[in-house]
Amino acid sequence: MAQFIDDKKRELAEKLEQSDAPDKLQGVETAFRKVMKELFAEMKALPNEQKKEVGAAINDFKKDFEERIAAAKKKIAELSKKDLAVDLTVPSPEFIRGKIHPLIRVGRMFEEVYKEMGFSIAYGPEIENDRHNYEMLNMPYYHPARDMQDTFYLEYPKVLLRSHTSCVQVRYMLEHKPPFMIISPGVVYRVDEIDPQHTPCFYQVEGLVVGEGINLANLKWAVMESVKRVFGPEYKVKFSPCYYPYTEPSAAVDMGCIMCGGKGCRTCKGTGWMRVAGAGMVHPNVFEAVGYSRETVGFAFGWGLNRLPMLYYKILEMRKLFENEISLWEQL
């Protein structure tokens, strides 16, 4: 009897070994059931004293082989799954989204943040005149601060390309009465030879808030809050005294250098900081020029938007922003 069981075991094991498809396995399983039936039938015919020993052997065989069939089934199922599967790691080129220019992207982030704070968006022309760009901003023709903004002229000295978007604020104030909160994003032009860090035009987002009770602490909040919301709370912002003819008091806004984390590097000229904005309380002379009372209060700020995508996307060269190498923008 034991010999017979061993023979059957070997026979079935061989068959199982060769079963590489579900139908073959099915055959083995049927054969196995049949053998089991035979064995149990034969066991019944044995004398009682042998029954126990043989019965245990048959049960061992049954248990062992059932496990082996289950394992074989699992293996085959897995194999067949692979046979049928498509490679889902291959995308077709069907769906490709376009990209918004990094300057505009960062600009829109700021626009969104300021809109959430209640600012409206104001636009103005890029071809401007001396009155809006300089004179009404407390920069008469002899003002040395004009050196800071070397200007392109269409007709000297009257018609020019705006050197900042502050002229949009002037236009807005000429047409509106406080209170208001506006930002004026847009292109500005300055005579700057093109090199890695300079381009003759760049983007600014300027802000102007005029209304009762507005103070320098509000300005600091508006600027710091926008950096926090756009760049994240971990960014350091520094306010220091500065000078602009159209604001008093004036402040310079620096952000911790992203390249070196504030330790000092080439990008930040070793200071650990990058100048990103100028700001201040609007000068009473400006309010007077637009027909407001000198007691009016308000603040203004201006982000040099070229710096911000540099910080945000680690674009090391400013001029790259206007070279439009499509393969770079595709990475955005």
Add this chain to the structure above:
Amino acid sequence: MFKFSYNWLKAESEIGADYDGLLEWLNLQGFEIASIEDYGDDKAVEIEVKANRPDMLSVAGVLREYYAGRGRRETKNFTPDVPLELTDDNGVLSHRIVVDSKDVHRYCAAEIRGVDNTGETPEYIKDRLMKSGIACINPIVDISNYVLLQIGQPIHIFDADKVKGDIRIENVHAPTKFTTLASTEIELPTGALLISDDENPLCVAGIIGGHAPEVTAETKNIIIESANFDHIIERVTSKKTHVQTAASYRFERGVSPATALPGALICIKMITELCGGEYNKTGYMYTDGTSAGPQTITVTKKRINSVLGSDLDIPQICKYLNDCFFGTECDDGENIKITVPDFRLDIEYDVDIIEEVGRMYGYHNIEPQPIKLYAPYVENPVNKNANKLRDIMVGFGFIEVLTYGFIPGSAMQMLHIKEDSEYYGDIKILNPLNNFYELMRPSLAYGLISTAVSNMSVGKNDLRIFEVGKRFFRQKDHEDGYNEKNVFAALMTGVKLGRGFGIAKDAKFSVYDAVSLLDAIMREFNIKYEIRPTDGLGMFEQGAGGDIYVNGRRIGYIGKIDPKVLLEFENGKLARDDAAYLEFCFEGFEETKRSIEFDSAYPSVTREYNFLVKNGLHFTDYSPEIKAASDIVVNVSPRDVYVGAGVPKGFTSVLIRVEYNDPTRTLDFEEIAQVESVFLKALSDKYGITIKL
């Protein structure tokens, strides 16, 4: 900018100096450190000085600021104890001095006779001048420069023996030629302050000297000029003549009239000590009476705190102001009467005082406060439309580019845009960087085409790009004669659908895709538009360009860029495929509300017809005939256009899909055949359009 030797500052200081402490304080006060040159035992520190603080353009000024940070409330007195009687009698010196201009606020002149200028300038002076970037000439000239750096007072010294007759200071009445010490000829604008003797111009006051009265090694007798000239005329003259000197830089920003006398006295002391000679114990002093005496400003505590958003009390405010040498008086706990030190020419208004309080308190100590102001939100439709266009284009796989607003002077010829075209640009910049950036763009086409070809030069031939920006044009009745509009432009070229994944052959962009793009955009805005054949925008290939109209007004153009135009561009020969372009002004686009029409409960029947259409006919013109045939025609859409084998010359094969539906019943085929025969006849009769067999 002001560059100085740190050791010099330290030597002048009465309280010692701490290098790191100095730099930290300067930084905190907004005087950025622009550069530091290391000389081993000394450093040359260059600080950025903004236009409002010319008082910082001297060692004395930086020292004052250092004292302010240390709370030493007394500034150093640089005036030496040199007895000099002053008179307004202009005949007191060897030459009469005639001041004849309202632009002279002070003119102090002193004379030394019998100097020996042949020696060497002392090392310490040479060293300090060199570290400030000033070249050494001879002892007397070096001393005049030394005084300028030390107290910020420009000094000019004449060789008295070379002056012929009177020294006369007056404004020129017409443009006047002048040859400078550097032997360059400049033209002084009308109004410039010129100093002359009876025969020659001597120098441009406060700006630059000439050869005539030049001090040399042989000079024996000198007249020292320590004057104060008006900042406006100094600025205008310096700008117009493109001459900027250490003296003019200070005068145009403002020099305190209070340093005119000390400047002369320091010169007398140093020159007589180093070069010998006897000075005339009487000096000449002209004063125009203006800008005399310290200025006072009254500011309230409330105003200071309300501008800064702070809560400072009177003792704090007074401490900060006293620390930077302002006098304060407050009797009522509210009104502070402030005396401005004579070197602070920038302090004019209460806000200037508030800034001083703010910087001394420290901007970093101002606690941010959320804005509590209600201002109505006003929507900006141009901004909204621009962003909507960007979002649409991103969905279509286009990449946004930004190009400069100015383009080459030759761009109009390159784009084949003729002078009589509305899109011809001739607005030029007077002072362009170079001729690549001299014309204000009348269209975004130059920027997009040059972006496309430059990308082709790095192997990128399949492109879909767009830009949102301004176009500029002349308009007589608009302010200053110019106007500008926000426009949108897109360019597509190369493969739009690559072979593979069921596509047998690369499909490439054609002008029809530009039309499809325009159509999709206009549908998003729910705006009806028309394309009419262009009246000759040379940029497009003959017969493949059109103008875009909305409400009968031309808003832009669309077409296939003429390959000859592409060849005008550097690398343009790399363009192998059609380039389609469209541009339109989106100002005034307003999205109207739409309602959705629900589908009919009965099934539609769709039929396709392949028509043979004579070239020059427009789908938008003849397709309404199909719709007009019956109400059951609910949709007519073009599916393909084809020119080539099997299509006679002068014709295009157009595949059109027509959808039939009746919301009240199921249609039968006979009825459809009936409608078909109606529009087929109409198309044939009116347009000569037949079914292609």
